[in-house]
Amino acid sequence: MYSFFNNQFLPAEKAFVHVSDLAVQRGYGIFDFFKAVNGKIPFLEDYFNRFYRSAEFMQLPVSLSREELKNVVYELLQKNGVADAGIKMVLTGGYSPDGYEIATPNLIITQHALTMPSSKMLEQGVKIITHEFRREMPLVKSINYTTGVWLQRNVKAANAYDVLYHLNGEVSEFPRCNLFVVNANGEVVTPAIHVLEGITRKNILSLSGMEVKATTVTLTDVLQASEVFLTSTTKRVVPIVQVDDAVIGNGKPGPVVQRILSELVKKENA
């Protein structure tokens, strides 16, 4: 397997950064992640838009133009000869002489095996837990997942699939996924603010023939919902049937999540 580092392809096991990088010193950097399916990358422009937007916000210049970066990504897929894969692009704060000031970013592109949710998970739905927290810069795809990684112990101890953040009664997002709810009025809603705007979330919000809204979603909305599901690039849509100790609806995945998943797959293949 090859990776790409700044300006060259190299074997994945040889991709190292010096410890003076601000990612190591100060957890400072951004990234993005997308999938290739049959050698094609659905919604690539959306992921690239977000990557360059995060980079600019975080004061990290990208050494490659969009066109150059796109060529690198497709060349990486070709070199690795895998048609289905996850691609991660990380842009770090660079080698900082004083360990605090932003320097020239390092660009690291790595390819990963793509693991989609199992059919059992889609048929039975999953349990999630909740945690009182809001990320410090939710709109930016920064590498800071301190709380998310730290909570994995709780997720496992509860035999859960993921953890939902909430604050002051409002829910926001999972560490790596967005939340959707079919609320008590039968509306399909997703939290509007304090969330990373996922590309899968964006695509669901714009599905034709369905009304899906971004608005305030409370923890009560979640507990009283007929259906709850999470979305992400690799997970697409996963039904949630339990939140902490509360069962959602009748405890089984419902018709809305099924319909959205099938519309989303169509859109990916369009």
Place this chain on the structure above:
Amino acid sequence: MYSFFNNQFLPAEKAFVHVSDLAVQRGYGIFDFFKAVNGKIPFLEDYFNRFYRSAEFMQLPVSLSREELKNVVYELLQKNGVADAGIKMVLTGGYSPDGYEIATPNLIITQHALTMPSSKMLEQGVKIITHEFRREMPLVKSINYTTGVWLQRNVKAANAYDVLYHLNGEVSEFPRCNLFVVNANGEVVTPAIHVLEGITRKNILSLSGMEVKATTVTLTDVLQASEVFLTSTTKRVVPIVQVDDAVIGNGKPGPVVQRILSELVKKENA
């Protein structure tokens, strides 16, 4: 200059981590930082206590015992032949196969030139700015400084020395320093919660013959203070004479900061 990486000394320029480390992937890790003066490390036990405490909280086992780690630190100082230095110990989340789960931590110890505040700074005092924010895990010395690093642009644009965090009217800390205030009642106070408990702060709180309290400190307390100063391992005590556009006291460093600095230096050399 040498560094130490996991179990060996190596030239500082050869200390690299693989990009799969959770520090690079998820900004996950802890550190500590202390100084050697004339080859001695003041308050070493305090720094070690905090390092092992942060590591435990963040679910990162330290491969070396306190005794072994102490020996490594002194051997590093000896190898580098510099009597005055800053020593940084970073413990990362390790090489994570899935880029999210904690793995076996990497331990990185690096030595740095020690730069103390200039005498001009101590005589004239500095300006700071303020920012509405609270760190997500202030008690842990995690490597996450996303907001602090990001704010450096504002600090420089304002020609300031540092930035003070506040939320809901209460001040907490600087990204890398603690805050002290001589309030309108003449009491010397420092924020009690939502702060990293600095070793310099701890030493000032326990100075004999002085009453210094950890309590709630508001932004109003700061603006109405007769003296304000910040503290850290390398900076010791730096007087603050301007907060955003407001001048503190008579705009000059006062007698309390001077006295505390001299008591602290005595304690360091004890």
